[in-house]
Amino acid sequence: MSAPIKTPAAETLSRPAGLAGLASDWASDQRTFKNVSWGKAMMWIFLLSDTFVFGCFLLAYMAARMSTTVPWPNPSEVFALEIAGTHMPLILIAIMTFVLISSSGTMAMAVNCGYRRDRRKTAILMLVTALFGATFVGMQAFEWSKLIAEGVRPWGNPWGAAQFGSSFFMITGFHGTHVTIGVIFLLIVARKVWRGDFDTERRGFFTSRKGHYEIVEITGLYWHFVDLVWVFIFAFFYLW
Amino acid sequence: MAHAEAQAAQHAAHTEQQQHPIKLYLLVWGLLFVLSAFSYLVDYFGLQGYLRWSLILIFMMLKAGLIVAVFMHMAWERLALTYAILLPPLLVLVFVALMVSESNYVLFTRVTFFGAAP
Numbered sequence: 001m002s003a004p005i006k007t008p009a010a011e012t013l014s015r016p017a018g019l020a021g022l023a024s025d026w027a028s029d030q031r032t033f034k035n036v037s038w039g040k041a042m043m044w045i046f047l048l049s050d051t052f053v054f055g056c057f058l059l060a061y062m063a064a065r066m067s068t069t070v071p072w073p074n075p076s077e078v079f080a081l082e083i084a085g086t087h088m089p090l091i092l093i094a095i096m097t098f099v100l101i102s103s104s105g106t107m108a109m110a111v112n113c114g115y116r117r118d119r120r121k122t123a124i125l126m127l128v129t130a131l132f133g134a135t136f137v138g139m140q141a142f143e144w145s146k147l148i149a150e151g152v153r154p155w156g157n158p159w160g161a162a163q164f165g166s167s168f169f170m171i172t173g174f175h176g177t178h179v180t181i182g183v184i185f186l187l188i189v190a191r192k193v194w195r196g197d198f199d200t201e202r203r204g205f206f207t208s209r210k211g212h213y214e215i216v217e218i219t220g221l222y223w224h225f226v227d228l229v230w231v232f233i234f235a236f237f238y239l240w
Numbered sequence: 241m242a243h244a245e246a247q248a249a250q251h252a253a254h255t256e257q258q259q260h261p262i263k264l265y266l267l268v269w270g271l272l273f274v275l276s277a278f279s280y281l282v283d284y285f286g287l288q289g290y291l292r293w294s295l296i297l298i299f300m301m302l303k304a305g306l307i308v309a310v311f312m313h314m315a316w317e318r319l320a321l322t323y324a325i326l327l328p329p330l331l332v333l334v335f336v337a338l339m340v341s342e343s344n345y346v347l348f349t350r351v352t353f354f355g356a357a358p
């Protein structure tokens with residue numbers, strides 16, 4: 001074996017790292033995102049756009065809260081619950097946070113098992129993730145019903161600034177929708193994994209293309225993003 | 241031989257796999273739990289003022305960083321993707337600055353011309 005043959009793939013692998021790599025990857029007449037499939041790159045770009053959507057929601061909330069002359073309701077009290085006779089501030093939201101973080105953990109495990117081509121474990125972990133997600137949405141439905149029963153409306157509430165209701169329903173509603181879509185996405189991919197689509201290279205019914213275990217990681221990106229958004233909502237809406 | 245290596249390289253390049261030790265995921269999982277507990281305790285103990293806000297922001301950024309870097313594997317991606325995804329959201333901070341200024345003005349007009357006390 002003399003000089004190694006330079007193939008496009010080998011060249012990709014020997015590209016410079018760090019800032020020099022950044023410059024050469026973005027240089028003209030080539031594919032920018034090396035080593036990343038189109039599916040993953042597109043999911044990232046979608047998540048970037050979704051970041052702006054949630055960024056704008058949180059900004060609107062900030063502007064409403066900063067410019068109102070009426071005191072803002074205290075979220076610590078609004079979301080408090082009586083558990084076994086004890087008054088626990090913000091407890092439901094804390095439990096929801098832990099549920100979502102747990103789901104992120106099981107999702108990370110599922111991605112890991114997927115790349116080890118462990119069909120059973122991957123599917124089970126994805127189903128557990130979906131279950132955590134459904135639990136989260138259920139708790140959110142409980143929280144919404146409780147607040148609506150207490151008289152919170154998008155145009156007013158018993159405790160203070162009217163914008164509290166509209167911000168709350170808008171932000172948590174949009175986030176809950178994302179979680180719901182994520183649960184459906186997880187169930188669809190988990191079914192494919194369980195059936196062994198990525199081992200038998202079965203073609204998708206819509207795209208007629210062979211699937212790969214990479215879809216587990218792409219689903220995971222979406223799911224972790226949902227968790228990520230909750231981190232910001234928890235900090236800015238519930239704790240601030 | 242060279243051909244086989246090139247084939248292997250091509251396969252690796254096509255499906256770059258994010259394979260990391262499970263221990264790392266468990267560690268991050270645990271850290272996220274601890275950080276969430278800390279943020280909850282900030283509220284539980286009723287800390288107020290700058291201490292509250294800085295603690296909330298610190299815990300929030302640490303959690304977000306851990307999720308993006310490890311769970312979403314951003315720490316192992318090439319800089320071309322990392323910067324393309326992580327730099328644009330920073331521009332939201334410009335929007336924040338604009339809206340803070342706008343909100344202060346709206347509050348000022350409400351207090352001055354509508355006689356509402358803040």
